[in-house]
Amino acid sequence: MPAITSGRVLVTGANGYAATWILKELLERGFIVRGTTRSESKAAFVRDLLKSFGDRLELVVIPDARKEGAHDDALKDVDAILHVASPTILNPKHPDDDVRPAIQSTLSLLQSAFKHRDTVKRVVITSSVVALAPLADPGDAPKVIDESSWNDVAVQHVREKGKDSDPHMGYPASKTLSEREAWAFWTRGNEKLGGKLDWDLVTLVPPFILGPIINDITTTEQLNGPVQYFWSAVAKGAYQHDKDALVRKGYQFIDVRDFARAQVESLLKEEARGQRLIVTGHEFVWQQFIDIARKYTDKIPPGHPEAYDPSKVVLPIRYDDEKSRKILDVQYRPIEDTVRDTIEDYKYKGWL
Structure with missing residues (x-):
C-alpha cells in the first residue's frame, strides 16, 4: 500500500508514556488521531493535555482490549493503526499472565483491522x-x-518451566510471541485473499525508551521499565557501589520523542511496508548519563567519573538499526538533549 500522509490514525494505549508523545507528533503533523484508553479518567487526562488540537483528537474507552471485537467500533473510518499499548502485569505468578494478554490484545486488534480492510x-x-x-x-x-533474530530462548524457557519460570522471562516471551502472531496473522490474511489484503504490516523494535514525561505519571512510584531504571541509576545513585555497572556495561536507547517521530515516519514511508525495523538512537553507560545530569543539578550522586573510559565500554549486544535509519530517515537528537530534558522535567515535577 502507498504511504499514509493524512487521515485518521488509531493509537492504542493513548495515555501511555510513549503513546502521549506519539499522539502529539501525529497531531502536529496534521493527522486526525483517535486514541484508546482503558478508562474515562485516563481519556480525560489526555484530552486536557492535548486540548489545543481541538476536535482532531478523538478518544474512545476500551476497558478490555483482549476481547474479540473490542476494537470494531474504534476502527471505523481509520486509515492506519499504531499499536503501542502493551499489557503490564504486576508480579505475574505464571508466564501466561504476560503472554496471553499480549497475544489476545494484538489479535483482537488485527481481527478488527481485517474487518475494516476496506479503509485501514x-x-x-x-x-x-x-x-x-x-x-x-x-x-x-x-x-x-x-x-x-527472534528470542526463541525465552519462549522455550516459559514453555518448559511454566510456573517455575524465571520471572524475567515472561515479558520477553510475550513480546516475541505477540509479534510473531502478528506476522502470522498478516500472512494468513494475505493467503486467504490471494495476496490482496488491503493493509500492510510494520513492526518497530526499540530498546530502552527514555526522555521527559508528559503523560499522567506524577510520582516516582509510578515509574516503570526503562524510565524507572533511569531514575534509579541516575537520580538515586542505585549503582554507586557497583563501579562496573556504571562505567563498563553498555546499552542502547532511543529518546521517546525520536521514537514518536519514527512511528509517524513508519506511516509516511512507503518503503516501510512489510518491514521489521529496529530503531535505536544511541549507545550509553549510566556514568555517561550521570556526568551530563550533574551539569543541571547538584542533587545527582557522582558515581565514578574517574573510572569512565569510553574505550573500555562493553556492549554485550549491539542492535543493528541500519535498515531503519535508511528507510525512516529519523535524525536522533544528541544524548545531552535527552538527559538534560529529563532532568529538567524531574525538577519541574519537584522530584529533584
Missing part, C-alpha cells in the same frame, strides 16, 4: 529488542543482532 491501509506494531534475543550472559562474546 497500514498497521504498525510496537515490539521490543527483548523479542530479538536473550540478554547476554557475563563473559559472552559481544554480538550484533539484526531483524532476522
